[in-house]
Amino acid sequence: EVQLVTSGGGLAKPGGSLRLSCAASGFTFSSYSFSWVRQAPGKGLEWVSSITSSGSFISYADSVKGRFTISRDNARNSLDLQMNSLRDEDTAIYYCAGILAGENWFDPWGQGTLVTVSS
Amino acid sequence: QSVLTQPPSVSGAPGQRVTISCTGSSSNIGADYDVHWYQQLPGTAPKLLIYGNNNRPSGVPDRFSGSKSGSSASLAITGLQAEDEADYFCQSYDSSLSGFYVFGTGTKVTVL
Numbered sequence: 602e603v604q605l606v607t608s609g610g611g612l613a614k615p616g617g618s619l620r621l622s623c624a625a626s627g628f629t630f631s632s633y634s635f636s637w638v639r640q641a642p643g644k645g646l647e648w649v650s651s652i653t654s655s656g657s658f659i660s661y662a663d664s665v666k667g668r669f670t671i672s673r674d675n676a677r678n679s680l681d682l683q684m685n686s687l688r689d690e691d692t693a694i695y696y697c698a699g700i701l702a703g704e705n706w707f708d709p710w711g712q713g714t715l716v717t718v719s720s
Numbered sequence: 721q722s723v724l725t726q727p728p729s730v731s732g733a734p735g736q737r738v739t740i741s742c743t744g745s746s747s748n749i750g751a752d753y754d755v756h757w758y759q760q761l762p763g764t765a766p767k768l769l770i771y772g773n774n775n776r777p778s779g780v781p782d783r784f785s786g787s788k789s790g791s792s793a794s795l796a797i798t799g800l801q802a803e804d805e806a807d808y809f810c811q812s813y814d815s816s817l818s819g820f821y822v823f824g825t826g827t828k829v830t831v832l
Binding site for chain 1: 722753754756758764765766767768771772777809811812813820821822823824825826
């Protein structure tokens with residue numbers, strides 16, 4: 602079964618840090634680029650960051666550039682997002698999502714993990 | 721911030737046909753990038769519904785169809801069913817500095 606399991610969310614104070622993880626199984630992890638997509642409460646979807654299959658190319662949305670770091674470990678079939686200098690507006694459900702090499706749609710998706718930034 | 725514009729809501733009776741528009745610009749849909757659609761049931765993660773403008777992944781009913789023209793795209797649901805009540809998002813790729821992947825504002829489909 603194709604599966605992405607997200608973990609690491611929780612409550613953080615403004616200026617604090619959290620590290621999200623996404624564990625993949627049931628498909629060839631190294632054949633996919635991966636992204637983090639977030640959804641603020643009651644709002645739409647926002648692309649946050651992407652990393653190519655080899656990890657050689659990384660991109661970030663302007664809203665998180667310089668604060669968030671995406672990484673992957675193809676040996677462990679895992680994806681991470683290190684979030685530093687958190688702001689109130691980073692409060693959202695964070696989803697990891699795969700992008701098959703050469704394509705630009707998101708499939709599969711993880712179940713999401715809630716990040717709440719509040720003092 | 722969403723770059724693709726969708727109507728906030730559409731509704732229809734069971735069995736009816738509804739359509740959802742997705743309007744972009746010359747840096748995304750109008751630049752001939754494909755449009756993809758996702759269905760998000762309440763409390764769950766988004767699920768790929770349509771990819772490459774008009775292709776359905778395995779398991780998606782043929783009641784769902786997509787189209788694209790110019791800088792816009794549409795999702796049609798024919799034979800609307802109660803289980804289709806969900807949020808729907810379009811997505812494309814953007815070549816401007818605003819971001820690589822862009823989503824629509826989202827549309828809530830209500831089955832009357």
